[in-house]
Amino acid sequence: MPHWTDERLQNIADVCAKNEFHIASKLLNIKESTLERYLREASVRGIKSEAGEIENPHQPNILILDIENSPSIVASWGIRKQYIGTEYIVREWYMFSWALKYLHGTEIYSDVITPEESLAGDDKRILENLWKFVNYADIIIGHNMDGFDKKKMNSRFIYHGIDPPSGYQTVDTLKVARSQFSFTSNKLDYIARLLGLPGKEDKGDITRWLRCMEGSQEDLDKMHKYNRGDITLTEDVYLKLRPYIKGHPNLGLFGNSEVDVCYKCGSVDIDYLEGDYYYTTVNKFKKYRCNNCRTIGRSHFSAITAEDRKHLTVAVAK
Numbered sequence: 001m002p003h004w005t006d007e008r009l010q011n012i013a014d015v016c017a018k019n020e021f022h023i024a025s026k027l028l029n030i031k032e033s034t035l036e037r038y039l040r041e042a043s044v045r046g047i048k049s050e051a052g053e054i055e056n057p058h059q060p061n062i063l064i065l066d067i068e069n070s071p072s073i074v075a076s077w078g079i080r081k082q083y084i085g086t087e088y089i090v091r092e093w094y095m096f097s098w099a100l101k102y103l104h105g106t107e108i109y110s111d112v113i114t115p116e117e118s119l120a121g122d123d124k125r126i127l128e129n130l131w132k133f134v135n136y137a138d139i140i141i142g143h144n145m146d147g148f149d150k151k152k153m154n155s156r157f158i159y160h161g162i163d164p165p166s167g168y169q170t171v172d173t174l175k176v177a178r179s180q181f182s183f184t185s186n187k188l189d190y191i192a193r194l195l196g197l198p199g200k201e202d203k204g205d206i207t208r209w210l211r212c213m214e215g216s217q218e219d220l221d222k223m224h225k226y227n228r229g230d231i232t233l234t235e236d237v238y239l240k241l242r243p244y245i246k247g248h249p250n251l252g253l254f255g256n257s258e259v260d261v262c263y264k265c266g267s268v269d270i271d272y273l274e275g276d277y278y279y280t281t282v283n284k285f286k287k288y289r290c291n292n293c294r295t296i297g298r299s300h301f302s303a304i305t306a307e308d309r310k311h312l313t314v315a316v317a318k
């Protein structure tokens with residue numbers, strides 16, 4: 001598909017960002033329905049226009065999310081092999097801050113508790129603000145999203161009597177790292193650096209977390225900045241890992257494309273591989289390579305006819 005070059009999409013995006021849609025259609029001499037497809041492709045490729053964000057009504061709301069919590073403070077008779085009962089909890093953990101962005105979006109949204117809220121362990125205000133984004137999300141991406149962020153968010157939502165969000169699918173980059181690779185470490189910063197990304201600038205240490213609990217504005221500011229920094233890093237790592245992710249939510253279900261799109265990124269720029277099939281025990285399907293995200297996917301439709309299937313034999317179960 002040679003006409004779907006990044007340069008051409010960039011040009012179209014710029015014209016559309018500066019003009020109303022029907023005027024852009026006339027200026028570019030492209031039919032409105034075709035123009036919509038171009039914009040959709042520009043959006044899935046993360047092409048940005050200096051004149052503004054490209055609206056893409058066919059894409060799901062995909063969030064990159066990360067939260068920072070306080071530790072719990074507990075009383076202890078020692079530091080080795082302790083069993084700490086719940087009666088030894090001096091202060092329960094709570095949320096310091098959250099940060100998120102839309103995939104390929106330019107803006108990072110975030111919130112942090114005030115020193116007064118921190119001293120009181122009161123994160124209700126920032127949880128209510130976070131809920132507004134989570135409730136409208138279709139997919140949330142995060143490092144340890146399933147094991148940590150999702151459960152921590154839910155714990156605070158229910159604690160404050162907040163309704164469950166409407167529901168979303170998740171992509172947990174930590175699970176991907178563990179299941180598809182054997183990196184020496186699965187920490188976000190380590191994976192980022194290994195893959196040639198800048199990594200975290202500021203790692204902080206436990207004393208910062210404790211000073212935040214004591215209501216230090218300076219440390220809460222640092223926590224907030226640190227949290228926001230993790231968001232872009234998580235997005236970059238997700239995009240690197242993306243072609244290897246198994247079980248990714250199907251973006252094709254959110255649009256109404258009249259052509260085949262990559263299930264993982266929504267791009268129409270996919271090439272079916274000649275003579276290369278995906279086999280199940282009783283069926284085979286055409287495979288494709290996505291030129292945008294490099295994923296290998298397959299058609300949902302069988303590549304064998306009902307006539308061919310008549311001659312298939314299979315194993316017996318018992």
Ligand SMILES: [Zn+2]
Pocket residue numbers: 262263264265266267290291292293294295
């Ligand atoms: Zn793709």
